[in-house]
Amino acid sequence: MPPARARPPSQPPPWEPASTEPREPWRGAVACLGVAVFFVLTIGVVSWQAAEAPRRAWLLRGPAAGLAWERRAGAVLLLRRGAGRPLAAVALAAGAAAGLPLPPDRCRPDGGRFCGAWDEAAELHVALEEAAGAAECYSLAWTPLQPGAALKDCFSMANVSWYGGAGVRAPRWPLNAVDAEPQPFVISDFGRNPGGYGPVLEGYFLASTGATVTVAPDVPLFLSVESDRRFCLESPPGSPAPALRYRLCASTDVAAAQRHAGARLALEPRRPPDTALLRSPIWHYRGPGGSAAKIKRGLRAFCNRLQRHRLKEGLLALGERCTAALADAVCPGGPARLSRQAGPSFSSPLRLSTPQDGRRQRRGAKPPWELSAVKPMKLSVTLSPYASVASPLFLSSLRDGAAGRWLSLRSRPGASVPLLARWKGQLAARLDATSEAAASWLVARAGRLRRALGAEHAALEGAEGNAYLEQGLRPPAGLQGDGYAAALATVAATLGNATVVTAGARSSHLPLFVRLSPLRPDWSHGGLKGLIPAALLSSLLGYSFFVPDAVGGTLADELPPDQELYVRWLQIVTFLPVMSFSTPPWACCDAWVLNLTRQCIQRHQDFVAPLIVKYSQDWVAWGYPIIRPVWWLSPTDPAAFTIEDEFLIGDEVLVAPITEKGQTWRDIYLPGEGCLWMDTNSAQVFDGGTVLRNYSASLAEVPVFVKTS
Structure with a gap:
């Protein structure tokens, strides 16, 4: 037999990797561990940078106050220099911008304004309007960038009592205790809409911290209130040209804020009635x-x-x-x-x-x-x-060609029909005031x-x-x-x-x-x-x-x-x-x-x-x-902010009636530290800034105090 020939080593198929030396499992584990450590360190560095980045960035600053962007909450804060906490927190777009940084200022050449957009839906314009006297005020106005953009800003009620806006069927003081669904900010007929607003209404909101929010009467508005959480201002849905504008002011305390804003609520000089x-x-x-x-x-x-x-x-x-x-x-x-x-x-x-x-x-x-x-x-x-549609008054107006005196709907060019509504159970037309x-x-x-x-x-x-x-x-x-x-x-x-x-x-x-x-x-x-x-x-x-x-x-x-x-x-x-x-x-x-x-x-x-x-x-x-x-009289005392069963006549008379069934006593808060109050029933004198516990008031009595100093 011919001698055996030595065979060359077999070559692996081209689609298979060449054989290697025997594997060592621990080396692979070390490699995986290194990759994991790298990722952990990377995430840690990024998180540390994010944590160390300033949570607040100034939008505008005035002589005594300013507006800052709170990135985590997605809110604009109204801050007063030297104050420990914000006067107001406004969640822009109802908080949808939370976590986003402050956008670039498109109005930077003008030091008294800020313009920026957190998304492509709307742009916010902020301007310092008033910086003298008892208040510092800023205007905030949203400009839609897209059709149908929803504009909604919400004001936090956390640790703040809010007042104003409008009444409700079951009145409360402050506003924090109210619940109201989003609806037009108009006076409602409670017979048709028990959950509406009225009978007095103004676009004015006051915070116990000294902040005020004012909305001009020509701004179409929806208002909603979530009890003890927030109230929101928003543009009406479906509005052809939505706009949301308001004025945010900072004062030293709630009474100073009311004195400043109250003087500007009336559209014309006030005239007292008879x-x-x-x-x-x-x-x-x-x-x-x-x-x-x-x-x-x-x-x-x-x-x-x-x-x-x-x-x-x-x-x-x-x-x-x-x-x-x-x-x-x-x-x-x-x-x-x-x-x-x-x-x-x-x-x-x-x-x-x-x-x-x-x-x-x-x-x-x-x-x-x-x-x-x-x-x-x-x-x-x-x-x-x-006027009832069945009344001779209304029918004669139609016969006499005086239908134009009623609110109407335009049916075609040059023609209109009266707009009818329910009034005291009857279908009626309403005078065009x-x-x-x-x-x-x-x-x-x-x-x-x-x-x-x-x-x-x-x-x-x-x-x-x-x-x-x-x-x-x-x-x-x-x-x-x-x-x-x-x-x-x-x-x-x-x-x-x-x-x-x-x-x-x-x-x-x-x-x-x-x-x-x-x-x-x-x-x-x-x-x-x-x-x-x-x-x-x-x-x-x-x-x-x-x-x-x-x-x-x-x-x-x-x-x-x-x-x-x-x-x-x-x-x-x-x-x-x-x-x-x-x-x-x-x-x-x-x-x-x-x-x-x-x-x-x-x-x-x-x-x-x-x-x-x-x-x-x-x-x-x-x-x-x-x-x-x-x-x-006690604008910085938190105990005074939620009292809804006492009131003052001017600065000199305090009335503290009984509002609980069967009670003949109550606790009475006497405002005005340093003042003296005399009970008109007993002639006793008490210090202001104190609380009278279990004060007696029989069914025939109402506690009334007169300020004597």
Whole structure:
């Protein structure tokens, strides 16, 4: 056999790697560990750099304050130099920019402005507007960069009490306790929208830290409030040209901030209303209705009862339906004649006078109305800008070609149809209060009615709500937001400087009384507990002349309030600008409550009304509220920021009523460190800046203190 040939080493296939020396597993582990350590170190360095990077970067700085960007929270902070914490924190875009750095300033050449965008949706413009005096103010304005951009800024309530904005069905003080869904920032009719805002409303918010937020009336706005968390301002969804603009100011404390901003709330110089109404308790007639004869008999019986109980002074207020019935009776020819000449606006059909009525009057029968039926009381009538679609008033306007006096919808070029809404259960048209001709027509009609009935005062209802927004329509120019309420208030001021309206917006300078929302006859914030928060809010927003809900509450069925509730309600209303009654004391209470009512009315006339008149001078000159929160004298004491069951009249009287059922004692905060307060019941004197624990107040007493130093 031939010798064996040595075989060369076999070569691996080209797709297989060449064989190597035997592997050592520990070397691979070391390599993996090295890679892991490298990544850990890299992440650590990046995290350390991020942690060490400044959390805040200045947007703008003024002489005493400034705005800084808080990267982690995505918020702009209003800071006052030397202060330990921010005065306000504003989460831009509702916090969507959290974690993002401050964008480059596109306005850097101008040292007084900042312009920047955190995304491609909108750009923020900030400018220092005011840096002298008691406040330093900055304007913030969002400019959309994309169609349909959502603009929403939210203000934190963490460790800050906020006040202002608007009232709600169950009033609270401060705003932190309110919950409200995002909705148009307009005065609502609580009958149609119980979760809405009203009856007073201004784009003004005040923080206990001394910050203020002001939104101009021409800025369309949605407002939402999340209890104890935040409130948000946002542009209305679907707006063709969304814009969100507001003014952010810093002051030394909450009272200084209110003094600065309150002076600027009124659009024009303030004019006080006729203060004679302060001394006239209002008695709302709730007797028999229907025909004029029944109303006349009911009024005479009611007035006789008041006189018999020595309550003969005051104002007798007729509701809208009673006003309409009497107006129909005193004007022969019925509503058609009223429409041609003058008279009220009615929401219900009016009875037409008949030829037989005229013959009875010519034979010497008693006229349908005599002012002597209510003497010596003064009479007040109630009007509204509504007219039922079934009323002769509305139908005659269509026949006479006067349909233009109503709010309308444009159906085609050159043609329009009245915009209809619900008013007191009826489908009705609403007067166009922005039309000079329509306003003059209403004023002339109201003037003739007052002369015919001998009425010295009038109330104008129906300013609440934006009929266009409620029906998903775009309001015309002049009726954006609360433009209608402002226009109707201007009309109301021409009826007399003691006219009562039911809504206040953009009208705090007018000589009017605003009637606050009806409350339930119970002890909740929708009832008795809501009286003081509603009064404080109304005054804070500039509406110091208001009529609180009638004693005992009016938002209820026919059952009268219980006696204890009636007394505690009476004690609070005694120290507010105007006293009003819907349920007379003899209808619900014992004889001693009737005596107490007389005493309270006398105390209001002799003690409270002069104080209101005195401090109205501060309101006219500087916009200071007349009914003031306790922090007005203790602006840096956190204990004063959440007190909603005490109030001041000016600087010299403190009222601390009982608001809990069955209680005859309470804790009382005396504001003003260094002041002395004297109890008007016991003549005891106490130091300000202290709390009186378990202070006694029987059912017949209300704790009232007068500042003596």
